[in-house]
Amino acid sequence: MRRRRHSLGRLPRPFDAGAHRPGLDHRGADRGVRVLLRASCPGSRRSRPADQGQRGDGRGRAPLHHCRARDLRSSPPVPGDALGAGRGRDQLFRVGLPDPAAPSAGAAAHTGESAGPGLRGFRHVFRGDIRIYMAGAALICLINGAVIALLSLYATHDLGLSAGAYAVILATGAAGGVIGSATASFWETKLGRNRAAFVAGTLATGATGFLVFVDKGLSGALGCGAYELVGSAGGSVFVVLMMSSIPVSVPSDAVARSMAVGALVLELGTAIGAAAGGIMGTAAGIRSTVELCLYVAAAALLAVALRGGLSAVRSRS
Structure with missing residues (x-):
């Protein structure tokens, strides 16, 4: 009996969203995405049967369509809506990465102490x-x-x-x-x-x-x-x-x-x-x-x- 694929089977891979971003480690991002997906989808394991492993990407990894709807509903929430598209994919890359635009606490304290507009300087x-x-x-x-x-x-x-x-x-x-x-x-x-x-x-x-x-x-x-x-x-x-x-x-x-x-x-x-x-x-x-x-x-x-x-x-x- 042929298994019916879920409608989530063709979601874009999250690590493709930042493929052309400078300064980004794609291997580290790919590994982080797989860890999040394994935690959310118990059905997507490396140790799948051979007939199901052939449906993957050729490297022994199961694609996203093996995550069934009931697994998604019962899985713990992923920060930033990681399984969504658009903004969710971008937030996956920001997990554990420092924001270059945000100043550190020491720099902020030094700036507040030394810098001052107008005559306060x-x-x-x-x-x-x-x-x-x-x-x-x-x-x-x-x-x-x-x-x-x-x-x-x-x-x-x-x-x-x-x-x-x-x-x-x-x-x-x-x-x-x-x-x-x-x-x-x-x-x-x-x-x-x-x-x-x-x-x-x-x-x-x-x-x-x-x-x-x-x-x-x-x-x-x-x-x-x-x-x-x-x-x-x-x-x-x-x-x-x-x-x-x-x-x-x-x-x-x-x-x-x-x-x-x-x-x-x-x-x-x-x-x-x-x-x-x-x-x-x-x-x-x-x-x-x-x-x-x-x-x-x-x-x-x-x-x-x-x-x-x-x-x-x-x-x-």
């Missing part, structure tokens, strides 16, 4: 060591901005230097900047990042003292040249150390924003210092303004030194 410059570097850069730029705004008048009017001598002084400052930038890594290697930054900040702000204790003539020329050379070298070292500390202190997606804030602090500090120096120089005199800048620098350096000393004592105790 700039908050990292106000944390940890970066905050100290930003404050030091602002102080250095304020003091040097005030002095630079008055330096040309101070050198030519108060100290009696010629225009040619002042040009040589400016060239000396450029040489100091080159020397500081070229030796910044040496400073960090020998002293460490924080100590090198403190020494560089001391040189950049303390160089103002060369302008206070000078008089007309040769001493004035040497004082202005020493200020430009030492101050430019120290300022360049400090800026290099500050910018190089940003990538290792903030998340990778906030480096550009943090560097932008650092550059903004440098420019705004210089502009505000120059404006304040011009106003104070007009009101109180150029030499008095230069002396005031030296006192402010000394007070700031003393405060930083005391803070560092207290931190060292606390860490030892």
